[in-house]
Amino acid sequence: MEENNKMNISRRGFLKATALAGAALAVPTGLDKVFASETKQPETSRTDNGIARIREYRVLGTGKAAFEVSALGFGVMGMTYNRSQHPDKKQCIRLLHEAVDRGITLFDTAIIYGPLTNEELAGEALSEFKGRINVTTKFGHEVINGKATGRQNSRPETIRRYCEESLRRLRLDSLPMFYQHRADPDTSVEEVASTIADLMKEGKVQRWGMCEVSAESIRKAHAVCPLTAIQSEYHLMHRLVEENGVLDTCRELGIGFVPYSPLNRGFLGGCINEYTVFDPNNDNRQTLPRFQPEAMRMNTRIVNVLQAFGRTRGMTSAQVALGWLLQKAPWIVPIPGTTKLSHLEENLYTLSFALSPEEWKELEDAVVAIPVIGDRYNAEQQRQVGR
Numbered sequence: 001m002e003e004n005n006k007m008n009i010s011r012r013g014f015l016k017a018t019a020l021a022g023a024a025l026a027v028p029t030g031l032d033k034v035f036a037s038e039t040k041q042p043e044t045s046r047t048d049n050g051i052a053r054i055r056e057y058r059v060l061g062t063g064k065a066a067f068e069v070s071a072l073g074f075g076v077m078g079m080t081y082n083r084s085q086h087p088d089k090k091q092c093i094r095l096l097h098e099a100v101d102r103g104i105t106l107f108d109t110a111i112i113y114g115p116l117t118n119e120e121l122a123g124e125a126l127s128e129f130k131g132r133i134n135v136t137t138k139f140g141h142e143v144i145n146g147k148a149t150g151r152q153n154s155r156p157e158t159i160r161r162y163c164e165e166s167l168r169r170l171r172l173d174s175l176p177m178f179y180q181h182r183a184d185p186d187t188s189v190e191e192v193a194s195t196i197a198d199l200m201k202e203g204k205v206q207r208w209g210m211c212e213v214s215a216e217s218i219r220k221a222h223a224v225c226p227l228t229a230i231q232s233e234y235h236l237m238h239r240l241v242e243e244n245g246v247l248d249t250c251r252e253l254g255i256g257f258v259p260y261s262p263l264n265r266g267f268l269g270g271c272i273n274e275y276t277v278f279d280p281n282n283d284n285r286q287t288l289p290r291f292q293p294e295a296m297r298m299n300t301r302i303v304n305v306l307q308a309f310g311r312t313r314g315m316t317s318a319q320v321a322l323g324w325l326l327q328k329a330p331w332i333v334p335i336p337g338t339t340k341l342s343h344l345e346e347n348l349y350t351l352s353f354a355l356s357p358e359e360w361k362e363l364e365d366a367v368v369a370i371p372v373i374g375d376r377y378n379a380e381q382q383r384q385v386g387r
Contacts, residue, residue, distance in 0.1 A: 060256025
């Protein structure tokens with residue numbers, strides 16, 4: 001245990017040291033393409049004083065479905081939903097404004113987060129930045145009278161109603177991107193895609209995506225209405241999309257990919273362990289097999305590998321995890337979330353590191369050698385993915 005403690009790199013200590021050193025952001029190797037953003041960006045008077053900010057942009061999707069965004073996005077969910085204690089609304093708004101100031105242009109929320117309260121927060125905090133940033137949201141989980149029913153509902157009339165309600169909560173005239181959050185077993189993907197296509201013609205939706213779906217469903221939907229992005233869980237402890245054809249299908253069809261939970265719900269950042277107590281009223285991690293104490297104790301070996309790898313390169317385990325995703329393809333845009341400025345800075349500084357393909361292969365080999373303990377979802381949640 002003592003040796004493990006010596007191995008653990010301090011996230012906040014690293015950030016302080018990096019800030020004092022005035023580390024400048026640089027574009028890392030292995031990212032095949034850097035795109036100049038058409039979205040109006042914030043003033044850049046603070047870019048040369050060592051403050052972490054985005055200076056690289058990527059494109060999700062192709063053709064009319066193309067969507068230019070910052071290389072890292074921001075997941076808003078944890079500010080109100082499923083992540084234990086969180087700051088008050090004023091503090092959350094301040095951090096979201098700081099993220100905009102640092103150059104992030106992609107913010108992610110969903111109807112089910114709260115439900116509804118996360119969209120309301122995003123609308124209040126971000127609507128003033130229209131033209132500078134984009135807020136994407138999701139439909140699919142059924143919400144009635146502000147409460148989740150546990151069912152999926154993607155019938156055309158429901159999609160239309162959710163679209164109108166999301167526009168109102170987000171204070172927008174048009175949704176930059178509208179994801180289907182989970183597939184509805186009673187509504188075909190073709191019918192969903194056709195409904196979205198109609199909403200696009202009406203100007204209420206600009207682009208669309210799908211979450212946690214199969215390669216077959218992606219092909220069917222894309223044939224009706226071109227997809228901009230697929231959003232699925234993807235990180236060093238969960239690489240299913242490399243095996244089930246989803247990433248290959250995205251590559252073939254020119255669809256972007258947005259990994260959610262890129263730090264495995266915070267675990268790869270090294271701040272969660274078997275002694276962590278989750279809020280019983282606002283944290284879904286306590287229900288997940290991978291976050292049971294024994295599983296976390298065993299899986300900490302993987303975090304130790306990331307920490308050891310990062311130590312010789314000046315990186316925290318969180319930066320190693322995000323950097324690994326970023327170098328996989330130039331059309332991959334992770335959306336880590338946080339409620340802390342220090343972690344926002346840490347995430348953004350990831351873009352200042354340039355590692356070789358051989359180094360990333362070394363990391364992969366070391367992680368693969370350690371079995372991951374525990375499923376990522378319980379049985380009910382698992383039934384909702386991969387359709």
